[in-house]
Every structure is written in C-alpha cells, then in structure tokens.
Amino acid sequence: xxxxxxxxxxxxxxxxxxxxxxxxxxxxxxxxxxxxxxxxxxxxxxxxxxxxxxxxxxxxxxxxxxxxxxxxxxxxxxxxxxxxxxxxxxxxxxxxxxxxxxxxxxxxxxxxxxxxx
Amino acid sequence: xxxxxxxxxxxxxxxxxxxxxxxxxxxxxxxxxxxxxxxxxxxxxxxxxxxxxxxxxxxxxxxxxxxxxxxxxxxxxxxxxxxxxxxxxxxxxxxxxxxxxxxxxxxxxxxxxxxxxxxxxxxxxxxxxxxxxxxxxxxxxxxxxxxxxxxxxxxxxxxxxxxxxxxxxxxxxxxxxxxxxxxxxxxxxxxxxxxxxxxxxxxxxxxxxxxxxxxxxxxxxxxxxxxxxxxxxxxxxxxxxxxxxxxxxxxxxxxxxxxxxxxxxxxxxxxxxxxxxxxxxxxxxxxxxxxxxxxxxxxxxxxxxxxxxxxxxxxxxxxxxxxxxxxxxxxxxxxxxxxxxxxxxxxxxxxxxxxxxxxxxxxxxxxxxxxxxxxxxxxxxxxxxxxxxxxxxxxxxxxxxxxxxxxxxxxxxxxxxxxxxxxxxxxxxxxxxxxxxxxxxxxxxxxxxxxxxxxxxxxxxxxxxxxxxxxxxxxxxxxxxxxxxxxxxxxxxxxxxxxxxxxxxxxxxxxxxxxxxxxxxxxxxxxxxxxxxxxxxxxxxxxxxxxxxxxxxxxxxxxxxxxxxxxxxxxxxxxxxxxxxxxxxxxxxxxxxxxxxxxxxxxxxxxxxxxxxxxxxxxxxxxxxxxxxxxxxxxxxxxxxxxxxxxxxxxxxx
Ligand code: HEM
Ligand SMILES: [Cu+2]
Numbered sequence: 001x002x003x004x005x006x007x008x009x010x011x012x013x014x015x016x017x018x019x020x021x022x023x024x025x026x027x028x029x030x031x032x033x034x035x036x037x038x039x040x041x042x043x044x045x046x047x048x049x050x051x052x053x054x055x056x057x058x059x060x061x062x063x064x065x066x067x068x069x070x071x072x073x074x075x076x077x078x079x080x081x082x083x084x085x086x087x088x089x090x091x092x093x094x095x096x097x098x099x100x101x102x103x104x105x106x107x108x109x110x111x112x113x114x115x116x117x
Numbered sequence: 118x119x120x121x122x123x124x125x126x127x128x129x130x131x132x133x134x135x136x137x138x139x140x141x142x143x144x145x146x147x148x149x150x151x152x153x154x155x156x157x158x159x160x161x162x163x164x165x166x167x168x169x170x171x172x173x174x175x176x177x178x179x180x181x182x183x184x185x186x187x188x189x190x191x192x193x194x195x196x197x198x199x200x201x202x203x204x205x206x207x208x209x210x211x212x213x214x215x216x217x218x219x220x221x222x223x224x225x226x227x228x229x230x231x232x233x234x235x236x237x238x239x240x241x242x243x244x245x246x247x248x249x250x251x252x253x254x255x256x257x258x259x260x261x262x263x264x265x266x267x268x269x270x271x272x273x274x275x276x277x278x279x280x281x282x283x284x285x286x287x288x289x290x291x292x293x294x295x296x297x298x299x300x301x302x303x304x305x306x307x308x309x310x311x312x313x314x315x316x317x318x319x320x321x322x323x324x325x326x327x328x329x330x331x332x333x334x335x336x337x338x339x340x341x342x343x344x345x346x347x348x349x350x351x352x353x354x355x356x357x358x359x360x361x362x363x364x365x366x367x368x369x370x371x372x373x374x375x376x377x378x379x380x381x382x383x384x385x386x387x388x389x390x391x392x393x394x395x396x397x398x399x400x401x402x403x404x405x406x407x408x409x410x411x412x413x414x415x416x417x418x419x420x421x422x423x424x425x426x427x428x429x430x431x432x433x434x435x436x437x438x439x440x441x442x443x444x445x446x447x448x449x450x451x452x453x454x455x456x457x458x459x460x461x462x463x464x465x466x467x468x469x470x471x472x473x474x475x476x477x478x479x480x481x482x483x484x485x486x487x488x489x490x491x492x493x494x495x496x497x498x499x500x501x502x503x504x505x506x507x508x509x510x511x512x513x514x515x516x517x518x519x520x521x522x523x524x525x526x527x528x529x530x531x532x533x534x535x536x537x538x539x540x541x542x543x544x545x546x547x548x549x550x551x552x553x554x555x556x557x558x559x560x561x562x563x564x565x566x567x568x569x570x571x572x573x574x575x576x577x578x579x580x581x582x583x584x585x586x587x588x589x590x591x592x593x594x595x596x597x598x599x600x601x602x603x604x605x606x607x608x609x610x611x612x613x614x615x616x617x618x619x620x621x622x623x624x625x626x627x628x629x630x631x632x633x634x635x636x637x638x639x640x641x642x643x644x645x646x647x648x649x650x651x652x653x654x655x656x657x658x659x660x661x662x663x664x665x666x667x668x669x670x671x672x673x674x675x676x677x678x679x680x681x682x683x684x685x686x687x688x689x690x691x692x693x694x695x696x697x698x699x700x701x702x703x704x705x706x707x708x709x710x711x712x713x714x715x716x717x718x719x720x721x722x723x724x725x726x727x728x729x730x731x732x733x734x735x736x737x738x739x740x741x742x743x744x745x746x747x748x749x750x751x752x753x754x755x756x757x758x759x760x761x762x763x764x765x766x767x768x769x770x771x
Contacts, residue, residue, distance in 0.1 A: 074331065085359050085446055089399050093392075096450055099458045100391050 013062025020055040024048045122725035123303065128281045134216065139279050168704040170257040171667050172242040173561060175264050179239030180554070182271055186231040189275075191628065193224035195621055198585075202618040206606035217602035218285035219304065223274070225288025230312060231271045233408045233542070236550045238263070238322050240411065241350045244557055245326065247658035247665060248344045250335025250674045255328035257702040258744060263318040263325065265712025270315025273719050277307040281723075284308035287600065289397050290371070292382040292390050297375045303723050306375065310719035313368050316361055317715075323357030326350060335657070337676035344656045345434050349414030352442040353407045359446070360403035367396040376722065391456055398449040406445040409541065410438060412549025413480055416502050419556055420484045421680075422654045423499045424491025430483040431679065437476035437483075444473045454522045455529045463522040470520035474513060481506060496652075497571030501552035504579040505544050512540025515590065533593025536586045543582055551578075551631075559647030563664040563766070567641070570634035577627030585620025588613040649768050655680035662766030668699045668754055671763050696756040696763065703752045707740045714740065 024047070031044050060066045066075050130136055153159055166174050196212065197220055204210030212220065246254055254260050277283040284304040286295040295305045330351045334343070343351075370381040371393065380388040421428040428434065450458065450466035484506065493499065515537040519525050528534060559565045589597075592613050597604070604610055638645065650659040660682045661670055678684050714737040721729030 082359070088446060089363070092447075092450070093395050093399070096395055096458055096462055097389070097392060099462045100456060103457045103459055 009062055013058060016058045016062070017055055020051050020058065024051045120726065120728060122727065124280070124724040124726065129279070130282070132213070132216065134212065135278070142275065142278060164704065167709055168706045170261050170702045170705060172246055172254050172257070172260060173665060175260055176239040176242030177561065178264060179235040179242065179267070182268060183232050183235035183239065186227050186271060190224055190227040190232055193220050193227070195625065196220050197224065198618040198621045200602060201614045202611070204603045205611045209603055212602065214602045215285060218600070219283045221600055222284045222287050222308070226308060227274060229288065230315060231274060233546050234319060235267055237353070237408060237411050240550065240553050241326055243561055244658055245347055245350050246329065247661065247669055248347050248656055249330065249333065249338055250657050250670060250676060251329065251333040252669045252699070253702065254325055255332055256325045258705060258708065258750070259321050259325050261705065261708030262711050263322040265708045266318030266715050267315045269712045269716035269719065270311040272716050273307055273311040273314070277304065281307065289401065292371065292393050293384050295371065296383055306723040309368050309372050310723055313365065314715045314719050316364055319357055320361040323354040323361065326354045327358065335674050335676055341435070342676060342679050345417035345428065345431070346411065346414035348435055348438050349410040352438050353410045355442060356403045356407045356445065360400045360407070363396060364400040367393065367400065394453050394456060398452040401452065402449040403445045406441060409545045410441065412546050415549045415553035415556070416484060416505065418656065419498045419502055419552055420487045422652050423494045423496055424488045425494070426487055426491040427680065428483070429486035433479055434483055437479040440476040441473060444469065448473060451520055454525045467520050467522050471517055474517055477513065481510065497568055497575060498552040498556045500572055500575040501548045504575060505548045508540060508544035508579070508582065512537055512544065515540060528593055530598055531593035532589040532597045532599055535599050536589035536593060539586050556652070559651050560658055560663050560665055563647055564638065564642040564645040565647050565651055566638045567634050570630050570637060574627045574630035574634060577623050577630060581620050581623030581627055583620070584623055585617050588617045650682070655683040657681055660685065660768055662763065662768050666762045668701055668759065671696055671759050696759045698756050699754045699759060700751045701754055703750055705744070707744050711737055711740045
C-alpha cells in the first residue's frame with residue numbers, strides 16, 4: 001500500500017481546519033450577539049478548547065501524517081515526544097514562576113524578614 | 118534619518134589594550150588576504166571550499182573557523198587569568214572593569230557557540246554520512262546555509278572588537294543588566310544577533326542531520342546497528358531541534374525589549390526578569406548535553422578500536438544516551454536554585470539532576486569494561502580518553518554536590534562552579550573533540566597526525582588543566598565569586614590565582630604542541646600516508662579510501678551486523694561490482710550569499726540602520742527563490758572518474 005501524501009488529503013485537512021475555526025468563531029459571535037443568552041460563558045470556553053484540540057488532531061493526521069501505519073510510527077513517536085517536552089517545559093515553568101512569585105509577595109518577604117530578626 | 122544609524126567614528130575603540138587587539142586582527146586578516154593572492158589560491162578556495170556542498174568540505178570549514186575562534190577564546194582566558202593574578206589591593210591590573218566584563222562575556226560566548234558547537238557540527242558532517250553508508254546529507258544546500266549562518270554570527274562577534282563594544286552581561290546576558298536601561302550600548306545587541314543568526318543555522322543543521330540519519334542509512338543499517346557516534350549525534354540533534362527554538366524565542370523577546378521598547382523582561386511595566394532566567398536555562402541545560410553527547414560517541418568509537426575489542430554493552434549505551442536526552446529536559450532549574458523558588462521546586466529539580474548522573478555512570482563503566490582484557494594500544498586518542506575519564510569523573514562528582522540545593526546556596530556563582538563546568542567542558546567536550554579530530558584526521562586528509570607531539574600536547578593539557586582549575590575549587594570554597602576584576606589583599610587568594618595562571622601557561626604549551634603537531638604532520642605527510650584503514654577499525658568510514666572521495670562510497674555498502682567493516686575483515690562479506698556513474702550536488706555560492714545577508718541583517722539591527730534590515734531580508738529571500746527555481750543542482754561523476762579515484766587510493770579489500 002502506498003502512504004504517499006495525496007492532494008485530496010491536504011484539501012480535506014484544510015477544509016476541516018477552516019470549518020473548525022469558523023465554528024469556534026461562530027459560537028463566540030453567537031454568544032456575544034445573543035446578549036450572552038444562547039449558552040453559558042463556561043460552555044463557550046469548553047467548546048472552544050474542545051474545538052482547538054480537535055483541530056490539533058485533524059492537522060496532525062492530515063498534515064503531519066500521523067497514523068498507526070508502521071511507516072508513520074516515527075511521526076507518532078516524535079509527536080508524542082514533542083507534546084511531552086512542550087507540556088513539561090510549560091507546566092514546569094508555570095510551577096517555578098508561581099513558586100517564585102509566591103515567595104516574593106510582600107507578606108512572604110515580611111514573614112521572612114521577621115524570622116531573620 | 119541618518120543612514121549610518123548609531124554608527125560613527127566614535128565606535129572605534131580608544132583604549133590601548135583594545136586597540137592592540139584591533140591592530141592584531143587587521144594585520145592577521147590582511148596577511149591572510151595577501152597570502153591567498155600571492156599563492157593564487159582564490160579560485161581553489163572558492164571552488165573547493167566556499168561554494169562546496171560536500172559535507173566533508175563544510176565540516177573542514179566549520180573546524181577551521183572553530184579553531185581560530187578557540188585561539189581567541191584562549192587569549193581571553195589568558196587575559197582574565199593575568200588580571201586576576203595581579204589585580205589585588207592597591208594594584209588594579211591592566212584591564213578596566215568594563216573591559217574585563219567584555220572579556221569574560223566574549224570568552225564564554227565564543228567558547229560555547231563558536232568553538233564547541235562548530236567543532237561538533239564539523240565532526241558530524243565529516244563522519245556521520247560515512248558511518249551510515251550514505252553519500253551525502255539529506256539536504257546538501259541547507260547544510261551550506263547552516264555553515265554560512267554560523268560564519269555570519271562568528272563575523273559579528275569578531276566585528277564587535279573593531280566597531281563598538283561587546284556585551285558586558287556575561288555569556289547568558291541576564292536582565293535587568295542586559296536591558297536597555299543598564300546596557301544602552303551596542304554590546305548586548307552584538308551578542309543577541311550573533312547568537313540568533315548562528316542559532317538558526319544550528320536549528321537547520323539539526324533538522325538536516327536527523328533526516329539524514331533516519332532516511333539515508335545504507336541497506337541493512339538498522340537503528341540498532343548504527344555506530345554509537347551516530348546515535349549520540351542523533352540524540353544531540355534531537356536536543357538541538359527541541360531546545361534551540363526556546364533560545365530563539367527568548368533572544369527575540371530580549372531584542373524586542375531593547376529595540377522596540379517592549380517589556381518582557383524589564384523590572385517594570387509587567388516584565389518579569391526571572392522568566393528570562395527560566396527560559397534561557399530551559400535551553401541552556403540541554404545545550405550542555407548537545408555538546409557532550411557526541412563527545413561520548415567519539416569515545417565509544419575510539420575505545421573499542423584501541424582496545425581491539427567489541428564495545429561492551431552496546432544496547433545499554435544506546436539506552437543511556439536516550440535516557441540522558443530525555444532527562445536533560447527535566448533539570449534546568451538547577452541553574453537557579455537560589456532565585457527564590459520553594460523547597461518543593463528545588464528538591465524536585467535537584468533529584469532529577471542526580472538521576473541524570475546514573476546513565477552517565479553507565480557509559481563510563483561500559484568504556485572501562487570495553488578496555489578490560491583488551492589489547493590496549495596507547496595511541497594519542499586513547500590518552501585523551503583516559504584523561505577524560507579521570508577528570509570528567511571529578512567534575513561529575515562536583516556536579517552532584519552542586520545539585521544539592523543547600524550546597525548550591527553556598528557555592529552558587531562562586532569559582533567552585535566555574536571549576537565544575539570547566540571540568541566537564543574541557544575534559545568532556547574539548548578532549549573528546551581533540552580525540553575525534555586525531556582519530557578521523559587520516560580519513561579526511563589521507564595522512565596521520567604525529568603521535569609523539571599529540572601525546573606531549575595531551576600531557577600539557579591535562580597537567581595544565583589540573584593546575585589551572587583545582588585552585589578554583591578551593592578559591593570557591595574560600596568565598597571567591599566568579600567574574601571578579603579585583604579583590605582585597607586580605608582575602609589571601611592571590612597565591613591560588615597565580616597558580617591558576619601558571620596552569621593556563623601549561624595549557625598554552627599544550628596548544629603550542631598542537632600547532633607544532635599540525636606543522637610537522639603536514640611537512641612529513643608523505644611519510645605518514647594512512648591508507649584506508651590505519652587503525653584496524655570496525656566501522657564503515659574506514660572501508661573507503663583515505664582521503665574519502667567526494668561521493669564517499671563507490672558502491673553503497675550492504676550491512677549485515679554491527680561493526681560492518683570488522684565483519685568484512687573476518688571475510689563475512691565481500692563484493693566488488695563494476696563502477697557506475699554517481700550523481701552528486703553541484704557547488705552553489707548561494708549559501709555564502711545567504712550568510713552575507715544574514716550578517717548584514719544583524720549588522721543593520723545592531724546599529725539601527727533600519728534601511729539595511731529589509732534590504733538584507735529581501736536579498737535573502739531572493740537567494741532562496743533563485744535556489745528553489747534552479748532545476749540543475751546535480752552533476753554526474755562518471756564511472757571512469759570513480760574508477761580512477763578508487764584505483765589511486767585503494768579501499769579496504771580482503
Ligand atoms: C582552555 C582553557 C580555559 C581557560 C583557562 C578558561 C578560563 C576561564 C576563566 C578564567 C573564566 C572566568 C571565571 C570567572 O568568572 O572569574 C571562564 C569563564 C567561562 N568559561 Fe572558560 N576557560 C577555558 C576554556 C573554556 C571552554 C572550552 C569553554 C566552553 C566550551 C569555556 C566556557 C566558559 C564559560 C561559559 C564561562 C563563563 C563566562 C561568564 O562568566 O559569563 N571555557 N573561563
Ligand atoms: Cu544544567
């Protein structure tokens with residue numbers, strides 16, 4: 001079997017990506033235009049995030065050619081590695097920065113100075 | 118608007134020490150130009166090197182530039198050692214504080230980005246395609262672009278000697294010092310754009326080499342049959358591809374702060390200085406493994422050959438490499454334990470750091486077990502290896518000490534740290550690269566380097582290294598911080614600083630022996646003809662003629678196991694079909710032009726010559742389009758030529 005990327009694959013991927021973007025945009029538009037009545041704010045946030053993840057998946061399959069075919073395994077492995085590294089650096093940075101900021105609030109510094117004296 | 122931006126005659130340095138540097142650089146440059154013209158070498162240089170897309174030629178250029186930069190980095194080191202040996206009490210030495218700061222910033226930046234990185238890329242270019250049985254890298258033109266972007270960065274760093282000034286903010290340019298408010302000059306901009314431009318070259322090289330290793334192996338060369346140097350190069354390039362974008366983004370934000378008045382890392386208007394430190398080390402820690410993993414790979418090639426035994430624990434070597442690659446992303450906070458994070462953060466990153474010592478230990482034991490009961494040949498590469506084992510282990514232990522946050526609070530920013538990382542970098546990275554260059558030199562040039570002088574150089578380096586850096590451990594414990602241009606006599610440090618200075622002189626003697634070694638080896642090259650396989654080695658690069666022909670392999674080899682050349686020498690495989698035509702990429706000057714435009718782009722931003730920036734960008738885009746539209750990028754080497762080359766320098770036959 002031939003897994004060479006085909007033109008119609010890119011086209012489908014492109015159309016799906018555009019559709020998912022438009023849906024997200026449409027939901028936000030509806031939300032604002034209906035005076036925040038069509039659905040709750042929270043629903044909007046979750047929906048947009050879900051659509052974004054879905055789009056990530058669509059792009060991974062149609063543009064990066066991730067699949068379970070043996071030839072595509074490298075792609076999949078490197079994709080998972082990427083996700084892992086990005087998550088680790090982002091979450092790690094947030095954790096570190098929060099920790100630093102927390103330790104530098106005025107209260108903290110005060111408490112520290114009092115302990116010292 | 119002034120077309121020269123901030124540039125004026127004031128940019129030429131005035132103080133005598135700096136001026137001496139300028140004069141020296143100019144005379145060396147002019148001497149080189151005159152020599153090239155006198156010996157009519159321009160055409161040769163242009164056709165054989167500057168426009169070449171042969172990875173071996175590109176590799177040689179990388180290493181030549183790196184060695185020149187190494188000389189500059191060593192000169193900086195010598196200047197610092199001299200200053201610190203004499204600048205005590207009432208005497209203030211010969212460097213102003215400002216100049217001293219430029220010197221250590223330049224030293225660190227040059228050694229990491231313009232010495233260690235290019236030797237690494239050079240060696241991978243020279244050897245990796247040969248080891249996997251390929252004729253070329255995956256993207257030959259991109260390879261040339263990478264080199265010229267690197268050269269553009271190196272050019273900018275050297276230009277800062279002549280025009281303007283260099284950064285005074287250390288090799289990592291922490292804000293707020295590196296922000297406009299505290300460093301209004303062009304120094305930090307030179308630093309940013311030299312790194313940014315060469316960094317893009319590094320990223321492109323990473324993509325290129327990964328693709329080459331995954332897609333261009335000879336038939337039968339499965340992943341688990343690849344030489345360890347290929348494995349470590351792969352891991353190192355994976356680190357490059359994941360880490361360099363962080364550097365690019367961080368430098369971009371600093372550049373935006375400085376040029377467009379943004380506030381990512383300022384202390385006011387919502388900027389966060391600590392975020393810079395966090396991000397730069399998220400790149401910086403992987404960077405140290407980018408440098409040292411290939412050196413591990415080199416030793417893994419050398420030890421079996423000179424012990425005349427198979428590598429002990431191939432599989433564990435591969436997994437240790439992969440483990441280091443993975444863990445090297447999880448430890449970056451150990452560089453800023455003292456910045457104020459809580460115990461949980463520091464404990465987590467401290468433990469992760471200790472964990473990474475385990476796969477490194479596995480490797481050390483594998484090499485030792487490879488030597489065990491081998492018939493060891495004490496050649497100069499083996500000397501570098503043994504020196505490495507001893508001093509790298511010491512450096513590793515001081516590193517594990519520093520990974521304990523409590524200890525780090527005591528030793529952070531002290532000379533103990535400086536001793537630790539030079540311990541790792543000189544004996545790990547530099548010794549590894551020296552060993553690799555000695556080992557593979559005959560494959561590239563066809564003759565061996567002089568062994569005796571190599572061994573003398575080694576002894577000077579190792580003795581000099583201990584004399585120069587062990588005192589720094591002690592000084593660090595005595596409270597000497599790094600980057601001191603002056604200290605009080607009552608500290609009692611001067612004796613140790615003088616000893617360290619003597620150590621640098623011994624290292625200098627070692628360098629002298631290396632220069633002599635090069636000279637003598639070239640003079641006696643007819644007597645030291647290497648032949649295809651001078652070391653009785655095991656891997657594919659030694660099966661082709663020396664020097665390796667431009668097409669590497671007249672026939673693409675078939676691989677049936679690990680150590681394929683060894684297998685062939687045991688008579689397991691042998692075949693010699695008739696020669697055929699080979700298609701190879703043609704030379705192209707566009708890589709050089711792209712590098713030039715990169716240089717002008719950086720220069721324009723540094724000096725605020727804003728018309729130059731879009732002009733250079735446009736030039737670069739035109740180059741890319743011209744290349745993309747060129748349909749005739751390959752040429753044929755006819756079977757007759759291949760036959761002539763192969764007959765002149767025989768490959769290994771059994
Ligand atoms: C060849 C012998 C070398 C000597 C004698 C030497 C000496 C020194 C000295 C004296 C300092 C300043 C210490 C201080 O802050 O007081 C320094 C800093 C440094 N060196 Fe070296 N060095 C050598 C090789 C290297 C190599 C090979 C590398 C990297 C590949 C390197 C990377 C650095 C870095 C990153 C710094 C920190 C610069 C800063 O403070 O911003 N050095 N070195
Ligand atoms: Cu680190």
